Amino acid sequence: MAQVSDHGGGVRSIEVPIPDNPLGFTLVYVLDTDRGPVLIDTGWDDPSSWDALAEGLAACGTSAGDIHGVVITHHHPDHHGLSAKVREASGAWVAMHAADISVVRRTRATGPERWYAYMADKLVASGAPEEHVAPLRAARDRRRGPAGTGTDSRRRLPGLSPALPDREIVPGELLDLAGRRLRAIWTPGHTPGHVCLHLEERHPARLPGHGRLFSGDHLLPRITPHVGLYEDPDDAGEVADPLGDYLDSLERIGRLGPAEVLPAHLHAFTDAPSRVRELLDHHESRLTGLLTLLGTPLTAWQLAERMEWNRPWQQIPYGSRNIAVSEAEAHLRRLVKLGRAEAVPGSDPVTYAAV
Structure with missing residues (x-):
């Protein structure tokens, strides 16, 4: 049976499983409104995930057919994956920030072979060894094979045919939810259009602080969200700074001081400012450690091999x-922007060194 938690004040969460993923599940929130229930995120597009969502909604006294709207924190498939099925069942609107709508639109229009080629080129530029790049080249070439393989490949790859949202979340504005005060806060970093959602209502248990925050993947207990590059095969020039975006966004959320954080993974928690400080300190410590590694010029791949992860690189x-x-490259971009590292002139693939 689906695990459902009642957070009080017309807010419940459903654990929707993510197949073969150590995170285990996405917390999909059901927010009661005067026009019917609204979902915050939907979960992974998989039959078992859909069954869990349906069971959870039934335990909440509703169903997919009753959903009035869907608010997506960001475009990743463990959050946006089931949006199309919910909309088909109910006619619900689907809302997302414009920057992530652009990603969805681009993903729907770009064939898998283009993504394979783009990823292969990026990895070569990062200094990846040929044996790592070769499978991507092979997958790209298979996509140019016999007719019919395209549909099968697209079905095997998650997130390549996501639902196109029909409403845009505007940062700073209240969402159109009858009887509720839910304000969007743009928090780029994990994705370019990630949003947190501030429920500007007194906490049902009267906890001190300012309302409740649906934090998506921006602010999580115990784990640090992935911050890599904003992938765009058509982006020929702009150099984004995702880690800088993320750190700036964290500070905004810390100043907000919500009474409780309702994240998309793990569990609800309090004292958001302390968790924000832990994450800011973590990234500053990591940047400092990378500068030590960059005492010798390294490619992004070589840097990733030497960084500390939750298991050995092998x-x-x-x-x-x-x-x-991608995460190593995001940290490199931050260091370059801060003037603490620079690309070594004439290196190919590009190496970076501390300044």
């Missing part, structure tokens, strides 16, 4: 290594 799975390299 034990990190293939896909997770790609994520780790």
